[in-house]
Amino acid sequence: MDADANNEGKSRFTVLFAKVSHAAQRQYERAEAHVLTQLRARMDRLERPKALTYLSDTSTTPTSAHGQAHFESSLPSRMAALMERADTQDRIAALDDLFHHVLDQLVPDEIRILGALSDGASFALIHAGYAPRIGPMTRRLIENFCPIGKPAGVKLLEYVPAYISHLRELGLVETGPEDPAQDIKYQILESDVAIREALEAEQKGVGMTAKYLRRTLSMSEFGHQFWDTCTGQNPTP
Incomplete structure (x- = not known):
């Protein structure tokens, strides 16, 4: 009798536990569904990124400042548009396209x-890099x-x-030969902590020594033409 009563008690407890677990699971699922619904509603209220809009909606194709489409429905249509423009544009229009393309690749810095x-x-x-004691730099760092x-x-x-x-x-821009008039500036660059640490961090080969190649940085002829045109100093290249 005691064993039967014990088994009956266990059975009732098992049934009760199963019901409680099932109810808890249903409550958790309802709560989860509510959270997901709220999240979807918030996401739907957010503005779609313009770039994604352009890729998914070809009915409104954005254009650049000079009127050329940036996005087309297919690669062949973009190629056809470029080929047509290539057949009809003159030198000024070609430079305009080139300068727009270059400008699109620059950051404010x-x-x-x-x-x-x-x-x-x-x-x-x-x-800066390493070179034999006699000879040009062979490993530029x-x-x-x-x-x-x-x-x-x-x-x-740092960039x-x-x-x-x-x-x-x-x-x-372009680099040119060393300017002897800027010797002090070269010395300051060569003694910079960042340069020293970078050279010391690399394992030197046998018979190798740190070496510096002095150059100058200036704007190229193309750079001047680009700058003057884009800043309005020479609007008709």
Whole structure:
């Protein structure tokens, strides 16, 4: 009798526990569904990013400042538009397209660097690396180290070398030979803590020594044409 009563008690407890667990699970699912509903409602109220709108909705295609479409419904249609423009544009229109394309690739800090060079100024620039005791540099570690950042008002000074590399790739700036008149500036660059630490962090080979390549940074002829046109000093290239 005691065993039967005990088993009956266990059975009732099991049934009761199952009911409670089932009720708790249903309550949790209802709460979860409510939270998800609220989250979806909030997301729906947010403004869709313009870039996503452009990609998903071709009925309103954004255009650039000179009237050329940035987004098309397909690659062939974009190619057809470019081919048609290539057949009809003159030199001025071609330069306009080129300058717009270059300008779209720049960030404000890079514009600041161009502004500092626009009056024809040149800045000391060095590359640093390792070389045999006799001979040219064979392993370059640091490129385009230049003090132009502060006078130009660059906000991200640590990215000045990367900015200069990008501007060189675009053909807007160029490097030239060492300027002996800026010897003091070269010495300051070569003794910079960041340069020293970067060189010391790398393992030197046997018979290798730290070496610096002194150059100058200035605006290229194309850079001057681009700057004058974009700033309105030469509106008709």
